[in-house]
Amino acid sequence: MTYRAPVQDIRFILHELADLDGVLALPGFEEVTTDLVDAVLEENARFVEQAIAPLNRNGDTTGAKWSDGSVTTSPGFKQAFIEFGQGGWQGLQHEQEFGGQGLPKLVGAPASENINSANLAFSLCPLLTDGVIEALAAVGSHEQQSRFIPAMLEGRWTGTMNLTEPQAGSDLALIATRAVKQDDGSYRLSGQKIFITYGEHDMAENIVHLVLARTPDAPKGVKGISLFIVPKFLVNEDGTLGDRNDVWCASLEHKLGIHGSPTAVLLYGSGKGDVGEGAVGYLVGEENRGLEYMFIMMNAARYAVGIQGVALSERALQQASAYAQERVQGQALEGSAGPVAIANHPDVQRMLFTMKALTEGARSLAYVAAAACDKSRRHPDQAERANNKALYEYLVPVVKGFSTELSTEVASLGVQVHGGMGFIEETGAAQYYRDARILPIYEGTTAIQANDFVGRKVLRDGGAVVQALVHEMRATVEQLEKAASTSKADAEGLALIARRLAAGIQAYEQASAFVLGNAADNIRAIFLGSVPYLMLAGVVHAGWQMARAALVCAEYANNGNATDFHQQKMATSVFYAAQIMPRAEALAATVLEGRVASEYAGMIQAT
Amino acid sequence: MTYRAPVQDIRFILHELADLDGVLALPGFEEVTTDLVDAVLEENARFVEQAIAPLNRNGDTTGAKWSDGSVTTSPGFKQAFIEFGQGGWQGLQHEQEFGGQGLPKLVGAPASENINSANLAFSLCPLLTDGVIEALAAVGSHEQQSRFIPAMLEGRWTGTMNLTEPQAGSDLALIATRAVKQDDGSYRLSGQKIFITYGEHDMAENIVHLVLARTPDAPKGVKGISLFIVPKFLVNEDGTLGDRNDVWCASLEHKLGIHGSPTAVLLYGSGKGDVGEGAVGYLVGEENRGLEYMFIMMNAARYAVGIQGVALSERALQQASAYAQERVQGQALEGSAGPVAIANHPDVQRMLFTMKALTEGARSLAYVAAAACDKSRRHPDQAERANNKALYEYLVPVVKGFSTELSTEVASLGVQVHGGMGFIEETGAAQYYRDARILPIYEGTTAIQANDFVGRKVLRDGGAVVQALVHEMRATVEQLEKAASTSKADAEGLALIARRLAAGIQAYEQASAFVLGNAADNIRAIFLGSVPYLMLAGVVHAGWQMARAALVCAEYANNGNATDFHQQKMATSVFYAAQIMPRAEALAATVLEGRVASEYAGMIQAT
Incomplete structure (x- = not known):
């Protein structure tokens, strides 16, 4: 296509x-x-x-x-x-x-x-x-x-x-x-x-x-x-x-x-x-x-591979979305005169919106990181440069790890939307499923990103960037709550986004406290949870960007300027909050249970 | 291999x-x-x-x-x-x-x-x-x-x-x-x-x-x-x-x-x-x-495809596990004289135990379902036959949907354990990643299983099987709590399993109540969450079986009869509780947010 x-x-x-x-x-x-x-x-x-x-x-x-x-x-x-x-x-x-x-x-x-x-x-x-x-x-x-x-x-x-x-x-x-x-x-x-x-x-x-x-x-x-x-x-x-x-x-x-x-x-x-x-x-x-120099290249490449994750997701989404609008199969849930396009079925909508929410959330986070990179290099104010540098370096492993892991999920959902046709190579969906699989591996596996994230980006500054982000994200929750109370069309949607973002922030804060609190005594427990912790950061930060997008769209709507695009974006943000953001709590639980689980981790044997 | x-x-x-x-x-x-x-x-x-x-x-x-x-x-x-x-x-x-x-x-x-x-x-x-x-x-x-x-x-x-x-x-x-x-x-x-x-x-x-x-x-x-x-x-x-x-x-x-x-x-x-x-x-x-007759065949085939999910997962696990014991790369986290097998690294342990926990959990659930099938056909007591029939029919879409969806996750983790070698076809891990992808599609996609599950297995009997399972699973939680208080070696592990299973049961109960309570008025909200609900059932029921396994192993340990296998099984059960069971809460949240999300679901457009 x-x-x-x-x-x-x-x-x-x-x-x-x-x-x-x-x-x-x-x-x-x-x-x-x-x-x-x-x-x-x-x-x-x-x-x-x-x-x-x-x-x-x-x-x-x-x-x-x-x-x-x-x-x-x-x-x-x-x-x-x-x-x-x-x-x-x-x-x-x-x-x-x-x-x-x-x-x-x-x-x-x-x-x-x-x-x-x-x-x-x-x-x-x-x-x-x-x-x-x-x-x-x-x-x-x-x-x-x-x-x-x-x-x-x-x-x-x-x-x-x-x-x-x-x-x-x-x-x-x-x-x-x-x-x-x-x-x-x-x-x-x-x-x-x-x-x-x-x-x-x-x-x-x-x-x-x-x-x-x-x-x-x-x-x-x-x-x-x-x-x-x-x-x-x-x-x-x-x-x-x-x-x-x-x-x-x-x-x-x-x-x-x-x-x-x-x-x-x-x-x-x-x-x-x-x-x-x-x-x-x-x-x-x-x-x-040499290694120090190669890291210049690797950091650029890691960010670029994160962008590849977004890119592959977008392509898989476009293919699945087009197929779902075109493929006629099954009656509408409420009954219909004849079969309808599968994009009318709730589960197909769930899959497409999940793909879209992940793709646009990851894209937003990656572009916000790019802006931080530009500011870290050129901002006239030294403190701004330093803050943006810390933010960018914090975000690089998140962009790389989160965007690439989700690209395999999005590509897999893309195959699923196609049903049996998805498994046929000529359809094209399978190629994205195959192509995506390298992204969480090359330029440093997700585990390598997670180690970098925990060791150099969270522990080294004692959680300074983490704290700053929690503060900023909390401000967005407040804005959402306020917007929900004044929105004409999207009060319930904005309230949903606010409550899920708040829960996500709390999960992120708890997991971060665990990482910061156990680094000295229980390093195995932390590194057992480093990938879930990295994914948690990605889920919450990308969801934060989607929440910010919803605020913008709500304002357009209140002013009577909302286009189809803005309504789609609002819907996508609601889906992110309902379908993706709850993962934050599950990931945090996994991190927090690392203390006990790490006592059993060494028991893994050849099967 | x-x-x-x-x-x-x-x-x-x-x-x-x-x-x-x-x-x-x-x-x-x-x-x-x-x-x-x-x-x-x-x-x-x-x-x-x-x-x-x-x-x-x-x-x-x-x-x-x-x-x-x-x-x-x-x-x-x-x-x-x-x-x-x-x-x-x-x-x-x-x-x-x-x-x-x-x-x-x-x-x-x-x-x-x-x-x-x-x-x-x-x-x-x-x-x-x-x-x-x-x-x-x-x-x-x-x-x-x-x-x-x-x-x-x-x-x-x-x-x-x-x-x-x-x-x-x-x-x-x-x-x-x-x-x-x-x-x-x-x-x-x-x-x-x-x-x-x-x-x-x-x-x-x-x-x-x-x-x-x-x-x-x-x-x-x-x-x-x-x-x-x-x-x-x-x-x-x-x-x-x-x-x-x-x-x-x-x-x-x-x-x-x-x-x-x-x-x-x-x-x-x-x-x-x-x-x-x-x-x-x-x-x-x-x-x-014809359709009625074909369903005889399809139900047998759906269960069999669920078994294929377990089977593929086991094969991917064996391949990854062997590679991880053999591949030497990186120092031990605490420092080591030289590089060690990657099976010593916490994240590789996390991946292998996740693969193992999913595989063994799904296997246990599938075999328990098989026993119910046998009893539904041959038990001398009619009520037992009826109960087992209802249980088996309830479990067929769960075994099919859960085992096959997880097989794609296990196979994908299997590639990841191999790093770059996983992307090379000759290694073999990639074949399982490709093979697995048909399993959630053929013999009825996961959405078809979820529709069958919600419509015929949960709503039709007004949640009778659900209630019976909640009751039985709660009994297991009580046993776990008791075992935790008497266990010599695994008190913390058993307590972890108990608390996560309890949370999982609660999530399952909440989501079930939502499904039962909204069927009449908001069918789109329910079917938007039918796949997450099916997966929730799979996560909780398979985790219940892993918890039952932990109880058995704890008893062997208390009696001094625990073998290596029993210790591995206890560890795998702990990992299931720590890494997999928390997903239940996230899946339930997704189901519960279906009311608001379903108002936006129809907005999906061709990208």
């Missing part, structure tokens, strides 16, 4: 929830007007709907193919990537200094969401390239920046992240790839990397691999990891391509989903190519600080 | 929770001893582990193939099905009158679970055949029974259910296949059926299709549907095969999972074959009562 970018919802969230005006008023965005943002979003919608979305099924059925070290991507991908580069989309939110457009992350996020909705597998290439650009812009030398960044911004070259090795997945301390310094200051790398997204392909002239490796005398563990640039083709002084470097694609993985995205096994230093034995690499920053 | 039948858990549940002794004491089971049951379970385990499980991957990678109307099943399937028939497995729980073994459903259920764990796609063939045997045994004529049942029991022929047509999925009122009576009393059928599991294959000599169709003068809707036997080859008086009938496989579906199971489009009456135009069919029972 055809994908349509959800431009109306995006605009609503940017303006009403994520303070677009405030972001555009930040220093450095003087030239970015609301009209420009609108134009970008419209052009983005046009481009991804017409050029990218139609390639999605193809990418699934005819995935990337390996042959003798080369990788041919799915039909149409190469041409689409050329258009992507020419359109300036890779540079959207990167600094103008290197040729980017310099737009806020708050504008980059919806553009990124739309292209991922259109074609998740295709979009992984720019997603990883974004991360490489961001890392080099932050910690590369000026020479490295000017040599590698502009061609990536133009879409002529792409970038990759090389972390994982067969024995080193979530545990990067186990990385074994070696890098030996040469007389000319460069390094020679040898080793094997796996799960390298777009590690080899035919869509660009060159590939810039960022590779974690160890120098011979490096300390053990994560403190002995350095970061290297290893281009597929060496780059001459004048920017032209030189020798073929000693990095080779040994094979591609056969995956559950995202078939259009080639996942490569890369061999460094097998002695083929033009440079002799060992892949030529260039140290980024200082030796042994 | 190798599959091992969970014989220890099966025995525990049969003896300690499902009253095997009581079932074996029923009239008609005089010859079925505990020793015989043990021998059957052991032989079943041996057979499925050695002959069926090894074909599972093959079935996925090399699915059934269609060519010119014929279907070749996956390598090894045909030989395995011959062994299955020769071993007498098809007849396990069917009447001895036609050549079955006449064992209780309580013994048939674990045997069926194990073969489905070993190979879900393979097992669909006997599963459907079971349903055909059961329907013919109940409503076929003596001549039909003796002509068709014995060959199916021997595994020489197989059976299918033909309900779905392109325009008639969940809505059987729309069935259009025609059946015209002939002078000899037989009928000629014409029409198209889709989604016919094992509708064509090479594993048996003949296929007995049970087909829903309309006679020319039949009333509209479901009251004009009749049931017909349409054999692939006509059967001569002496039981030998005669003419090739006019039913043909036009194609197979390309599915998300269960690739080993051929899903056929069947054409009736295209004029090929030996019989001229129209497939020769024989009316089962009376005209226009």
Whole structure:
């Protein structure tokens, strides 16, 4: 089916929830007007709907193919990537200094969401390239920046992240790839990397691999990891391509989903190519600080994968929603002259509204986080910068963990809405179910996000961000109660949202108190509940955004300006409160029971 | 990885929770001893582990193939099905009158679970055949029974259910296949059926299709549907095969999972074959009562699909559990000399215990339901028969809906435990994630189960079964509280189970009261919450069984007889209470908020 970018919802969230005006008023965005943002979003919608979305099924059925070290991507991908580069989309939110457009992350996020909705597998290439650009812009030398960044911004070259090795997945301390310094200051790398997204392909002239490796005398563990640039083709002084470097694609993985995205096994230093034995690499920053640098890239990538979760959910929702309006089956519950579209049946409505509520809640939270990121970088007031930085860093693992976990739920509901047709591959719903499953895994599993969340974002500041959020969310409850008392049409809906949000906040507060109170004495109990706690934060914060949206819609309604869109949004917010928010209490109970449960956790045995 | 039948858990549940002794004491089971049951379970385990499980991957990678109307099943399937028939497995729980073994459903259920764990796609063939045997045994004529049942029991022929047509999925009122009576009393059928599991294959000599169709003068809707036997080859008086009938496989579906199971489009009456135009069919029972008869088969099949949910979960659990013990990654939380198996990390323990708790909870509930079925048929006391019948019928949609929905959750967690390796098809975890997705759809979607549950099982008797269950579950809470006060090792665990079960019962009671109280005035509110209500019942009833298991284990522990298995079971019960049972409250809240939410439900629009 055809994908349509959800431009109306995006605009609503940017303006009403994520303070677009405030972001555009930040220093450095003087030239970015609301009209420009609108134009970008419209052009983005046009481009991804017409050029990218139609390639999605193809990418699934005819995935990337390996042959003798080369990788041919799915039909149409190469041409689409050329258009992507020419359109300036890779540079959207990167600094103008290197040729980017310099737009806020708050504008980059919806553009990124739309292209991922259109074609998740295709979009992984720019997603990883974004991360490489961001890392080099932050910690590369000026020479490295000017040599590698502009061609990536133009879409002529792409970038990759090389972390994982067969024995080193979530545990990067186990990385074994070696890098030996040469007389000319460069390094020679040898080793094997796996799960390298777009590690080899035919869509660009060159590939810039960022590779974690160890120098011979490096300390053990994560403190002995350095970061290297290893281009597929060496780059001459004048920017032209030189020798073929000693990095080779040994094979591609056969995956559950995202078939259009080639996942490569890369061999460094097998002695083929033009440079002799060992892949030529260039140290980024200082030796042994590679993990720290890679985290720059990883944080950007984690947020981006959270956006992928929203994107995939939106696509699955659109497919299911269209089918439900079209498929005629069963009488109306109250009786009808003949069979009706299944969108009239209560359980189908429940599924569609659950999908919609999760998708729009996660989207709202992600965009609010993007605004915080923009403010953390550019706000003139230092305290504002610091507060927004703390908020953004707090939200990154929530956006990543919550949006991706829910995308598997939304995609699964999408299949269910289709009934038996959902299980047939040609229908398309199954692809989203398969594609979604990687999202809670790559760029750090949900458990890794939860550990980051609990350890660095909640415990480290003693719950300061948590307290601030509780305070703000409570204010929203008060506003809802007030709005319920004055609303003409939605008094009961607003009251429902208020009471569920209040209960959700209480659950969040209780679980947070448990985490903060038991960190010293019972760390196993806390980490047993870290994923439920992360999901609890996501449920409550996304629900808070949906509640804020309901307040806005209630005001439009009271003023007689509510459109169909506003009524839909109010309904979606009610459904979030009724269907999703109650999970907060269940998740909190799970966290709180962690003390007793953790005494039994070690008993798990091989079945 | 190798599959091992969970014989220890099966025995525990049969003896300690499902009253095997009581079932074996029923009239008609005089010859079925505990020793015989043990021998059957052991032989079943041996057979499925050695002959069926090894074909599972093959079935996925090399699915059934269609060519010119014929279907070749996956390598090894045909030989395995011959062994299955020769071993007498098809007849396990069917009447001895036609050549079955006449064992209780309580013994048939674990045997069926194990073969489905070993190979879900393979097992669909006997599963459907079971349903055909059961329907013919109940409503076929003596001549039909003796002509068709014995060959199916021997595994020489197989059976299918033909309900779905392109325009008639969940809505059987729309069935259009025609059946015209002939002078000899037989009928000629014409029409198209889709989604016919094992509708064509090479594993048996003949296929007995049970087909829903309309006679020319039949009333509209479901009251004009009749049931017909349409054999692939006509059967001569002496039981030998005669003419090739006019039913043909036009194609197979390309599915998300269960690739080993051929899903056929069947054409009736295209004029090929030996019989001229129209497939020769024989009316089962009376005209226009087809749906009623098909429900005999469907109820058996719904229970069996619930067992498939347990089975798939067990297989996914075994795979993830083995990987977690083997995969070394990351330090222990308290620090360790080197990396440890990931089964030591709290979040992996949480995932594995969640998978285990869901699997064992669902298994316990399903076996308890099987015992009720046996008692409903054979108990000498009429009131006992009636009570058990009501309980079994109440539990069938719960077993089907809950076990299958959770199987998608368990399979998804199974992928997550594997990290990136889980997304690689060769690992095997992804297959369970794909296979599981059909279970909440076929034999009636979860919504269909929920409608049946609310309408026929809760409202119709005014909540009588609900009340009886609340009473029994409350008694278990009291026992738990008492056990907590006397337990040496598990006082806190038992107290946790007691308090969570009590909260779960309360949630179940509240939601039930809402359903019973609003049926007359607000039917949309109830059906908006029917799936959450069904899931709530599943969560609470399965958790009740886990709580009963904990009581048994506590007694073994107090007597000094607790084995490793009992300690594991206690831990699993604690995890069920801590991780799963809190969902009951969230699900109840969702049901209760249905009154307000239902006012917004109709606003869903095409996105």
